[in-house]
Amino acid sequence: MGKVAFVFSGQGAQYSGMGKSLYEASAAAKAVFETAEQIRPGTMQQCFEGALEEISITKNTQPCLFCVDLAAAEALREAGIEPDMVAGFSLGEVAAVTFAGIFTQAEGFSLVTKRGEAMQAAAEKVDSAMAAVLKLANEKVEELCRMHPGVFPVNYNCPGQLVVAGLKSSLGDFLSDVAANGGRAVPLNVSGGFHSPFMESASIRLAQVLSGMDVKAPQMPVYANYTAEPYGENDAKLLLEKQVSNPVRWQQTVERMIEAGVDTFVEVGAGKTLCGLIKKTNRAVKIYNVEDADTLAATLAALRAE
Known part of the structure; x- marks a missing residue:
């Protein structure tokens, strides 16, 4: 072993x-x-x-x-x-x-x-949340984050899974873009935008x-x-x-x-x-x-x- x-x-x-x-x-x-x-x-x-x-x-x-x-x-x-x-x-x-x-x-x-x-x-202090983005390369998720102020890549979990933290006011449009690019997003059971x-x-x-x-x-x-x-x-x-x-x-x-x-x-x-x-x-x-x-x-x- x-x-x-x-x-x-x-x-x-x-x-x-x-x-x-x-x-x-x-x-x-x-x-x-x-x-x-x-x-x-x-x-x-x-x-x-x-x-x-x-x-x-x-x-x-x-x-x-x-x-x-x-x-x-x-x-x-x-x-x-x-x-x-x-x-x-x-x-x-x-x-x-x-x-x-x-x-x-x-x-x-x-x-x-x-x-x-x-x-x-x-x-x-801020109305934020987290979601796991699946089925997209890290580089693509990072690119989408740069397009949406207030959304950040935060947990690099495994291949094909990168968690983001973001303002709730920004996350909706971001998640729409994830779907448009062939990805899937899963909201997380946490009470804030951690590691951001x-x-x-x-x-x-x-x-x-x-x-x-x-x-x-x-x-x-x-x-x-x-x-x-x-x-x-x-x-x-x-x-x-x-x-x-x-x-x-x-x-x-x-x-x-x-x-x-x-x-x-x-x-x-x-x-x-x-x-x-x-x-x-x-x-x-x-x-x-x-x-x-x-x-x-x-x-x-x-x-x-x-």
Whole structure:
């Protein structure tokens, strides 16, 4: 077997009841949720019982998904599975750097809570949304964005899938042009135009928060959304600040992890979105996911059999 990477899922994957069976199945997962609950009371209730509408509000989504991401990874670690490298999609990157030891669990959770609040506040300042554009080359989507002020390419997910963020007043005409050029657009279940210039105030706020935090060197390679390259020893604050208002280079990240020897990816956290993106990027790699007790058991069995 080659190298194993954990990839931490991002916003949009949330669902009611997420994390509950992990909490019940793993002492390490339980500890993640209990640490979060001490810092932000009500987090466990939102994850385990909250309505989808409630947990889809950004200031709630981010701390809740962080918990499920990190709980899944820690449950694997508890069972003896350590990755060779990690990456996270958007808010998943905060869980990834926490798992890699750049922050303690409490520090990482506090950071993601403030990140969610800052991005919620930025989203409320402008009427924006996001949509995934399918079946068009990245270059064509970028060209269409240049033709529509207020629309930006933001998440480079996989071949044939590029997410845009835009003003709702501009997105209608943009999406019409997508269709006219043979593409298809799918609205995303998020509450703002993330990873775009609309998030500049959130980026500034995050820089202020990070300036007062103790940052340690990563214990394993962590690939950054902003650069699609591994973190250096001293650039975590800059990378996490810039990530919020700049594109997520996910396809490039996956390709570079494969170049570094990864042949097995384990998506940790809610849903299987990243599994799908990775499979569309490279069909030769093995892909598993851990989001609950059943997928934890199945993934452990598969990895131990290799």
